[in-house]
Amino acid sequence: MEIKVLKNIFSSNEARAEEIKKLLAEKKVFMANFLSSPGSGKTTIADRMISGLKGKYGMAVIEGDIATTNDAKKLQKHDIPIIQIETALFQRDCHLESMWIRKCLDDFDLDKTDFVIIENIGNLVCPAEFDLGEDERIVVLSVTEGEDKPVKYPMMFNSSQVALVNKVDLLPHLDYNLQEALDNIRRVNPKMRIFQVSAKTGEGFDEFLKYLDKRIAQKKSS
């Protein structure tokens, strides 16, 4: 019986994700789902992305958190549409589901939007199982988290297309084997596109912005 119920949850999520994919294709909107463990720097990354792409593209943000609107507040200065989903208000959920994303998309003016940023709940496990209809999953791995996270959380790294290795400004202060971390990412996902960045200092970020710019433009002209 348990398995049946879980199947129902997943299949209803999948169905809604398919709807979202159609909607985004029709509106030519690129949507990226950012995933990571807590505190890896997703909000700082969003901040820098928005600054870097503002003026060129219409953007909107969906912030997922169990509690607080802290992250949304940090991005308010950009004056773009932001919706904060506090999952504790629902059922203390550890991931975002496509049903909520659909509601957020209905709230945005998609004719004026080219890029939707989803900041998922800080959790390397459960969010991996829920398709949100995104064009791309971008997993953020902070160099303070240890080299073996990709092999310990394989589904997360397996189901993502891009990895941001963040906080590289801290490398001189850590016993961190960057090559081992990169090898572990490739072991789990040989096709992963990897960017080494510091969202704080901006190091390596231009290359990632160029990539995003290309992906958003591709979708826009699709």
Added chain:
Amino acid sequence: MEIKVLKNIFSSNEARAEEIKKLLAEKKVFMANFLSSPGSGKTTIADRMISGLKGKYGMAVIEGDIATTNDAKKLQKHDIPIIQIETALFQRDCHLESMWIRKCLDDFDLDKTDFVIIENIGNLVCPAEFDLGEDERIVVLSVTEGEDKPVKYPMMFNSSQVALVNKVDLLPHLDYNLQEALDNIRRVNPKMRIFQVSAKTGEGFDEFLKYLDKRIAQKKSS
């Protein structure tokens, strides 16, 4: 229907946790459940605890991971009983359940054990909902994770008795407001006992070991 199934899962977990509590009371064994997000340093903490208490107490370790036996391997040198639970072998679970802990305890010689260390899955969400029958929950918060994690993951910090603020050796290299982090912990849980440590350098660790020593001895003489 969904709620009914969830209730069943939780209530069977609770029932098993009660059994574990009785067993540990009878055998006078102290068990601590270590929780945190991925890469906060739980294994390095376990390593230092075992080194610090070896000779004085009989110890055993239960390692929870979705995949890999990396953490268990890191602790093998101590030559104490270690069981690695790879949850992916079951159903890709994002938390440990009391049923599995019970099986591990049956495998240990509890007459020769004073302290059982559980290293839970790296996840600040789901493990908080599962009582493992432990005497104490110890949440680890790395200073690289940002100051607001306690308010963003309130259940985890609410249901723990001890917080280890780890990686304080990195503070000089971070824009981290330690006072704000401590205030946030206390906001969510005014009774939390907090230790500021670096499991890597050993800074602040003696005080935590003294606390553990007292708690294990209390249980032993109960």
